[in-house]
Amino acid sequence: MPAVRNVLVVGAGAAGAATAILLAEGGVSVDLIDIKPDARAAGSGITLQGNALRVLQQLGVWDPVREHGYAFDTLGLRAPDPHGSLIVELTDVRTGGPDLPATVGMSRPDLTRILLDRAAAAGAKVRFGTTYTGIHQDTTGVDVTFADASTGRYDLVVGADGIRSWTRRALGIHLETRSTGMGIWRAFTARPATVTRTDLYYGGPCHIAGYCPTGEDSLYAYLVEDAQDRSTLAPQESLTVMRRLSEAYHGPWDDIRAVLTDPATVNYTWFESHVLPAPWHRGRVVLIGDAAHTCPPTLAQGAAQALEDAAVLAELLLDGDGALTDGLLQAFSERRYERASAVVDGSLQLAQWLLDHERGDVPGLMARISHLVSEPA
Template sequence: MTAVRKVAIAGTGVAGLATAIQLAKAGVEVDVFEAKPEPSALGSGISLQGNALRVFDALGAWDDIQHAGYPFEGLHLRAPGPGAPVVAELPDVKTGGPDYPAAMGMPRRELTRILLEHASAAGAHLRFGAPLTGLEQRPEGVEVFVNDESVGTYDLLVGADGLHSAVRELVGIETKPQPTGMGIWRAFVSRPAEVVRTELYYGGPVYIAGYTPTGEDTMYAFLVEDAQDRFGVSDEEATRIMLEESRAYDGPWNDIRADLEGGARAHYTWFTQHVVPAPWNRGRVVIIGDAAHSCPPTIAQGAAQGLEDAHVLTELLTTKDAVDEALWAEFHARRIPRATAVVEASVQLGQWQLDHNRDADAGGLIFGIAQQMAQPA
């Protein structure tokens, strides 16, 4: 017996689709509502740590994920300037355990495609162009409104609708993502043969220059700078800025610049941070993933934390008899301290760079969080 029989989910990001897959596999009737008119994945590539891969295995999607991504071990640090010498080779903690790679890069579109296919195969109903516009809670459930029309009453509504969550606003949660002071340029480019893991360059004209392999022939490159109003620039200007800011970096950056000059597009976003204080639920409505917490990608745990939210929530919903205070108490105890630790560490790493703090123990902080994440959520 499950605690729910019929669930609505807002959002088709990793947290929403992971929730849909697990609940539908357990025989729950699942309706997923996505405001966008069609499947899409902003950005270029994504870095996934081992604890994210462990959740994909629980979903039954691991075989497809590993065939579509690029697994790797370790992290290289390079110096800016001629030759881009490797100055440190750092091992990774296998946060998913010995059965999974330490990390994996993959194109965001491929990840979205795979999860959508698994959600459909499990029996979840997917609706696009369906923004959630209202809800009414009653003792027996929550009535959900899409495009201002009722689509039915559900035992639970899961708001996995991202940073600018409509569900979060509809239930009156005021905590919202706040800028951290950093912005990032990203571009999806070809992978030189020498790039077999994430490599980071500290110093030079930006805080971090780096890249992560996402496939046999692809990777995504990024530059982290002070947050600026870059959102109105043309595609040509975006490419020009990324080209100019990357000229201090040698090695594989020469290939990246060739791709940018050949038409690869540059995208810009700001880093944000927030953690909604307990509780994440209001009655029979709960928020997870980026709706509940966000952080800079300085330790690449954002997607993993959303997946863990989904994994813990669905475990409880499919093993408990009721959606009650005991269920929510266990959910919050298992998720909020862990997500908070990731957000605080990610923000601290960025703040040390903003403050030009050369004495900070960044390696120790990263290793400590990785050890925590190696313990299942």
């Protein structure tokens, strides 16, 4: 018997939508809210490793993800030379198991739409353009006042509202989110036929130059540089900077640059990181996903770790013997903290080696993380 009868999930990203799906499927009444006006997701593309695909399969969305995404099982390393020479082609670990590909790239808005459609079909009530203005809890529930002055009482509130989580702040938790010293240019554009997997170029004017196919006709390309204030650049100037930086990279990058012409597809952000010390709950409010832990995308594990949070939390709640206890929520943090922290630490270590121009044991680190996440969370 579930430990909860009704739950409010704040934030309709991957962590929040996945939590809503699993709880609603388990017979829990779920309200899913997001402050954004609609379901459109920020960003361009997303890389989903096998352990993320394992959770997506559990959510019942693997078929549409496979249809709309682009699956591949290898990773290429290329040189920043005049030919973009292929140094090595590596077979990726299938961390989701032998029946799933190693990696799927896809459009982030497509993934958002698939998850939210599934949440609605499972019975979750999804509302956009709203948030809460008050949250007060006692030993038996949480009273929530929404921005439209309506109210609700819930057994549990799940804060899945991202890196700058309002729920975390409402709980009085101070968590320092720090820049790692890197900034990333991203662009979503057409996929040339020469791009059939992720290739990474290390060196040149950027720490990393890479790309990931996200569908038959699309990809996202990225360039990682030292973090800079790029906020004053107009869209056309941003495109010019990204194209200029990319000119040091060849091979498939030459084909990407030829179609990289729309300023509206380019965005720039800094790599940031934090990990909330356990426990990740205060009373009947629990934090998951980026609200609790976030890392630079050097290991492409951000979405996977958020989805794993959702799967573990839902499992514990649905097997909760009809009682929501502090011990149950403590068990959630205990199952997730060490694993998520290891992924964050590994992601930060890779970034630091690049910043320091240090030849670290990248294969060894990636193998350790792959082994870790190959086991279900």
